[in-house]
Amino acid sequence: MSLTNCKFSSTPKQLMASTFSDQQLQSYLDESLTSDTMAAIEQKLRTDEGLRGRLVHLAGMREAGVHGLGEIWRRSRLSCPSREQLGSYLLGAIDPDLGAYIKFHVETVGCRLCQANLEDLQRQRTEQQQATQTRRRRYFQTSAGYLSQHRSN
Ligand SMILES: [Zn+2]
16 A cells, blocks of 8 residues: 555545535535535535435524525525526426425525516516417407408498
8 A cells, every 4th residue: 555545535535425414514504615515515405305404404503593594595605597497497397306406496495586587487478378369369350350341341
């Protein structure tokens, strides 16, 4: 065994681990981890419901009665899903893991930005549907008017 191997043992192997320690999650909430580790935890949070629960629990223990969960979340800056992802979520055409994450992000955490985005997307969809209906109705009325005019002649 050569001592030169030692320098490699200090690389953060836990980045690849399937679980993170409470200590790491605490540091995550403090944003005191390296950006690599922050990203790794965020990635894991997207698919790991257990980890999300632990993070919320830890955040709740620390900040109980002081800050709302939404504020903690905004401060910890868990990345928001993209507008495309929110659109797919609205249509129910999304990967189940990501869908569960967005539901958690929007409903449990109550991210106002994403809530506003979802409302906006929903309104756009409704407006588009109404526009289509109006166009169809107009077309029908024009046709009907044309026909009745012809009939009265
Ligand atoms: Zn968000």
